[in-house]
Amino acid sequence: MNINHICIIGLGYIGLPTASTFANMGIQVTGVDNNPDVVKSLKAGKVHIYEPGLGEVVEKALKSGKLQVANAPVPADAFIIAVPTPFYDDKKADLSYVCSAAESIVPILRPGNLVILESTSPPLTTRDRVQPILEKTGMKAGKDFMLAYSPERVLPGQILKELIENARVIGGVDRASAEAGRDLYKLFVKGEIILTDATTSEMVKLMENTYRDVNIAIANEFSRLADRFGVDVWEAIQIANRHPRVKILNPGSGVGGHCISVDPWFFVEAAPDITPLIHTARNVNDGQPKFVITLVDRALGGIQGKQIAVLGLAFKPDVDDLRESPAVEVSRLLVKAGAIVTAYEPYKSDFKIQGASVMPTLKKTILNAEAILLLVDHLQFRSLSPAEVIKLTKARIIIDAVNSLNFVEWQSTGFKLYRLGDRKNS
Ligand code: SAJ
Numbered sequence: 001m002n003i004n005h006i007c008i009i010g011l012g013y014i015g016l017p018t019a020s021t022f023a024n025m026g027i028q029v030t031g032v033d034n035n036p037d038v039v040k041s042l043k044a045g046k047v048h049i050y051e052p053g054l055g056e057v058v059e060k061a062l063k064s065g066k067l068q069v070a071n072a073p074v075p076a077d078a079f080i081i082a083v084p085t086p087f088y089d090d091k092k093a094d095l096s097y098v099c100s101a102a103e104s105i106v107p108i109l110r111p112g113n114l115v116i117l118e119s120t121s122p123p124l125t126t127r128d129r130v131q132p133i134l135e136k137t138g139m140k141a142g143k144d145f146m147l148a149y150s151p152e153r154v155l156p157g158q159i160l161k162e163l164i165e166n167a168r169v170i171g172g173v174d175r176a177s178a179e180a181g182r183d184l185y186k187l188f189v190k191g192e193i194i195l196t197d198a199t200t201s202e203m204v205k206l207m208e209n210t211y212r213d214v215n216i217a218i219a220n221e222f223s224r225l226a227d228r229f230g231v232d233v234w235e236a237i238q239i240a241n242r243h244p245r246v247k248i249l250n251p252g253s254g255v256g257g258h259c260i261s262v263d264p265w266f267f268v269e270a271a272p273d274i275t276p277l278i279h280t281a282r283n284v285n286d287g288q289p290k291f292v293i294t295l296v297d298r299a300l301g302g303i304q305g306k307q308i309a310v311l312g313l314a315f316k317p318d319v320d321d322l323r324e325s326p327a328v329e330v331s332r333l334l335v336k337a338g339a340i341v342t343a344y345e346p347y348k349s350d351f352k353i354q355g356a357s358v359m360p361t362l363k364k365t366i367l368n369a370e371a372i373l374l375l376v377d378h379l380q381f382r383s384l385s386p387a388e389v390i391k392l393t394k395a396r397i398i399i400d401a402v403n404s405l406n407f408v409e410w411q412s413t414g415f416k417l418y419r420l421g422d423r424k425n426s
Contacts, residue, residue: 312376
């Protein structure tokens with residue numbers, strides 16, 4: 001397939017890096033977003049999200065003129081839908097963004113076009129939801145135009161590298177659609193390109209994130225067991241992982257972000273009668289912030305009225321993304337339990353949590369605290385010197401939920417360090 005112009009709908013964490021990468025390969029790209037603020041800031045050369053290296057890549061693409069930004073799709077050879085698929089309060093997938101993106105293509109779809117859905121979606125979305133919308137044109141998928149599902153699988157923090165190097169799965173509604181998808185992505189993908197059908201590739205994406213969620217859930221449950229039995233879970237995991245077929249992940253304050261904490265629900269919604277393990281793993285991970293609260297309660301002898309400084313609100317280290325963040329949930333639970341909470345998130349200091357004070361600096365956050373609660377293993381926190389910190393705070397209790405700090409070093413400086421999953425040493 002000959003591709004000269006690509007229209008990418010949704011300029012978020014996936015759409016924007018993808019659009020810029022295509023543009024920097026010399027392809028004409030129109031990036032579309034229905035949020036006028038996003039369009040405005042990109043037109044002014046400003047990137048609205050933080051991802052290492054993204055600023056430079058976007059700047060290059062915009063300056064070359066190969067990346068244009070618009071608020072509605074324009075005719076093109078290929079369309080990529082990369083909009084969010086959030087879930088409702090009842091954990092059911094909200095496909096309204098996917099459907100309205102597909103609707104927006106209908107008036108401009110031409111014979112021979114390729115449409116790719118990248119948004120993580122429940123099984124059968126491409127076939128049963130997107131295809132019928134596009135066929136309102138009177139054209140048939142697989143005959144008059146091509147349609148495929150190709151999930152993004154990049155890790156926030158390493159998006160630009162993984163976009164190019166990861167293997168890419170492309171599931172077509174027919175073979176020609178999958179092959180057209182390969183023609184598109186081979187413009188920049190260096191990893192293997194695997195062709196399959198649309199529903200298989202939808203499942204592959206959900207299986208990957210569900211697999212990780214279940215494995216993190218077991219690590220979190222191990223942290224609770226270690227706490228009960230007076231064991232240091234981190235030591236136990238390290239020893240268990242010497243077994244050639246065991247690779248236990250890290251416990252922490254829970255699972256956040258817009259991928260792993262959401263995607264398994266798509267399976268549970270689609271087939272609740274056959275997914276008890278997946279459902280339980282989700283509940284275990286969602287329950288981990290409460291486990292962190294029990295640790296804080298024990299370390300401080302109660303939470304009511306205590307001044308607690310929370311370090312880190314992002315869903316994981318070194319990203320600015322706070323969606324579904326367990327650290328935010330922990331902060332809310334602390335406020336609910338009557339604590340006086342100050343919080344610091346270096347990547348988003350203007351974030352608001354009702355009842356808590358999000359501070360602009362670390363210094364202001366810890367100044368009057370009785371305890372410091374470390375929830376995210378940001379590099380900035382990992383490299384803190386206890387000798388410096390002790391001069392900046394009244395707190396002598398540190399609770400480390402992510403095994404970030406050197407136990408011996410912090411203890412010997414005069415802090416009492418409590419670690420999640422380490423009843424042996426506290
Ligand atoms: N986490 C733990 N313990 C661990 C690993 C992670 O508690 O050992 C927590 C993190 O702190 C975070 C959450 O899990 O709150 C998810 O973080 P992550 O780094 O595991 O994954 P994401 O959500 O940033 O990205 C995932 C990736 N999927 C897999 O690794 C299978 C990525 O490749 C996907 O592209 C991405 O989801 C996505 O967009 O779906």
